[in-house]
Every structure is written in C-alpha cells, then in structure tokens.
Amino acid sequence: MIRRIEILEAGHTHQLEYFANPVSGKFETVRFPTTVAxxxxxxxxxILFDTGVTPRLRHLLKRFPEHLFSNLFSIRIDYETTAVHQLKNLGIRPDEIRHIVLSHFHSDHIAGVNDFPTARFFFSPEEYRSMCGLSRFARLRHAFVPELLPPDFVQRRSEPGAETDLPQLGPGFSGRDLFGDGSLFLVPLPGHSLGHQGLFVPDYLGKPWFFVGDAAHLSSSIRDGTSPVSLGAKLIFHDTEQYNExxxxxxxxxxxxxxxxxHCNEAFQRAKTQLVSP
Ligand SMILES: [Zn+2]
Structure with a gap:
C-alpha cells in the first residue's frame, strides 16, 4: 500500500550536541537537519510529513519582534534546499502533493506549506486554535508565524479516520487511521507542543517506520531518556512533564x-541507506 518513502533535508542548523542531549551529547557543533518525509x-x-524551511521564513523573521526568534535559531535557508525544489528534481510537481501531515505548528515544520497549493492538510485543530489565540509575542515563544499558512488553510483540512490501539508500538500508543486502510496512523506525541503528533507507517519494505517529529530531538535522547537543555528548546516547549512522559x-x-x-542527523543518515525505493 505504501509504495515509496524518501527523506529530504529541507534546511539545517548547527548547535552543540550537548544542548540537545546532556547525557551522551558532546561539546561539539553538530548538524541538525530539518527533515521532510x-x-x-x-x-x-x-503525501508529505512536515514541510521544512524556506526563504519565506527568513523574510518574515526580519520583522520585529520575530527577528528575536531568528537570532535564537540560525537556520540555513536556501531555495535549493527547500522541499519543493528537491521534489522538482525528483520529477514531482507541487500539485502532485495531495496531502500534508503537520506534526505541529513550529515555523521550521510549516514554512513550506504555501509551496503546495492543492494539498489537503492533516493537523491538530486544537493546537491550531491555541496558536491563533496567542498574542504576537506569545506566538514568538511558540515559534508560530501564521503568515506561513495560506488563507484557506482550515478549509483544506482533512479528517483522519477512527482511533485504534497500536500494540506494534508498545503499551500506551494509539493513533487515528489516516485513510481508514491501516497504512498510516496519526499518533499523538504531546509535550513539545500541545497537539504534537507523529506518523506511523506499519509496513514499508517489510519494516515499521515511525516519524516522531520533535517528540525527541535526537535518537540518543530516546535511548538516554534525556530532554534538551538549550534555552531555545526550553522556551518553546508546551509542557516539559508531558514531553518527558x-x-x-x-x-x-x-x-x-x-x-x-x-532533527536527528544520525537517524536521517541511517534512514537514507535503508529507504531504497523498489
Ligand atoms: Zn518543534
């Protein structure tokens, strides 16, 4: 049912690994990709899972007070690294992207949304309402820039199917069956943001795949059970206790x-070697 998965790096930043994982992270500057599936x-x-960053974001971050956000996160943004450009290189037109699943509303995940004019969206309406209700300064703390979304964003929302337990992921996991055929599931992973969600693919190339967005910053954060210690990450969190849970x-x-x-380069590089299109 799932015929292809490819992982793209749509923007990246550098920071000390220690700030993302204080247990096993080194005091070395490492690459943090912004990945799109x-x-x-x-x-x-x-279908896209998240949309990465685009030059549109840099333009919007020149304003006050948003430029404070850009000073916290020095994201590398070029047209050549945008998802839409890389898809064109793969022979895929923007209007061929029929669905976009958004893990959450932080700018580095939604900046490319406007590049796909006919896509329909799966997102958390609860998180969207909450973000839109914030003041401009509070939006900044939550890295939300509403101008990144098209005017008909809400009208283009798709409703996922019924919720079901996902014992393949272990105890406590459930998800909504995206198309009602068991091929893709939206899985709530709250804490990093209010309605943060991952995308579970039970079977591609004989393996289960789980895109967890920012529910963990690094693969080593999951292994070590550590939350990031950087000021930017702490500021942006919706609920640290929930994130740790x-x-x-x-x-x-x-x-x-x-x-x-x-944003895990280790996972990104490993996936690129494992995700070989049939
Ligand atoms: Zn985030």
Whole structure:
C-alpha cells in the first residue's frame, strides 16, 4: 500500500550536541537537519510529513519582534534546499502533493506549506486554535508565524479516520487511521507542543517506520531518556512533564521499529541507506 518513502533535508542548523542531549551529547557543533518525509500511497498519491524551511521564513523573521526568534535559531535557508525544489528534481510537481501531515505548528515544520497549493492538510485543530489565540509575542515563544499558512488553510483540512490501539508500538500508543486502510496512523506525541503528533507507517519494505517529529530531538535522547537543555528548546516547549512522559513511551517502542526524530542527523543518515525505493 505504501509504495515509496524518501527523506529530504529541507534546511539545517548547527548547535552543540550537548544542548540537545546532556547525557551522551558532546561539546561539539553538530548538524541538525530539518527533515521532510515523502510518502507515496498506492491509492491516495503523494503525501508529505512536515514541510521544512524556506526563504519565506527568513523574510518574515526580519520583522520585529520575530527577528528575536531568528537570532535564537540560525537556520540555513536556501531555495535549493527547500522541499519543493528537491521534489522538482525528483520529477514531482507541487500539485502532485495531495496531502500534508503537520506534526505541529513550529515555523521550521510549516514554512513550506504555501509551496503546495492543492494539498489537503492533516493537523491538530486544537493546537491550531491555541496558536491563533496567542498574542504576537506569545506566538514568538511558540515559534508560530501564521503568515506561513495560506488563507484557506482550515478549509483544506482533512479528517483522519477512527482511533485504534497500536500494540506494534508498545503499551500506551494509539493513533487515528489516516485513510481508514491501516497504512498510516496519526499518533499523538504531546509535550513539545500541545497537539504534537507523529506518523506511523506499519509496513514499508517489510519494516515499521515511525516519524516522531520533535517528540525527541535526537535518537540518543530516546535511548538516554534525556530532554534538551538549550534555552531555545526550553522556551518553546508546551509542557516539559508531558514531553518527558512521551519520551519515556518512545523508549518502550520495540527496536524493530525505525524511529525518525525530525532533527536527528544520525537517524536521517541511517534512514537514507535503508529507504531504497523498489
Ligand atoms: Zn518543534
């Protein structure tokens, strides 16, 4: 049912590994990619999980007070590294992306949304309402720039199917069946943001894949059970206790499941070698 998965790096930043994982992280500057997953469903077409960063974000972050956010996160942004450009290089037109699943509303995940004019969206309406209700300064703390979204964003929302337990991920996991066919599940992973969600693919190339967004910063954060200590990460968190509870559940996911945190270079490089399109 899932015919293809590819992982793209749509922007990246550098920071000390220690700040993301104070247990095993080194005092070395390491690369933190912003990854986007391209998934092809046999009947539903092409889907993106998150959209990465684009030059649009840099332009919007020049304003006050948003420029304070850009000073905290020095994200590398080029047109050549955008998801839409890389997809064109793969022979995929923007209007061929039929669905976009958003893990959450932080700017580095939604900045590319406007590049896909006909896509429909899966997102947490609760988180969206909460973000829109914030003051401009509070939005800054939550890294939310509403101008990144198109005017008809809400009208283009798709409703996922019914909720079901996901014993393949271990105790405490459930998810909504995206298309009602058991091929993709939206899994709540709250804490990093209010309605943060991952995308579980039970079977691609004979393996289960779990895109966990920012529910963990690094694969080693899951192994060590550590939350980041950087000021930027702490400021942006919705609920640290909930984040740690989610992280603890992720530690219980069987090793056979390929977990992909959005900003983990180790997971990104490993996935690129394992995700060979048939
Ligand atoms: Zn985030």
């Amino acid at each position: 391209l998934i092809e469903h046999a009947a539903r077409g092409l 989610t992280l603890s559940r992720l530690r219980g996911v069987p090793e056979t499941v390929c977990l992909l945190p959005c």
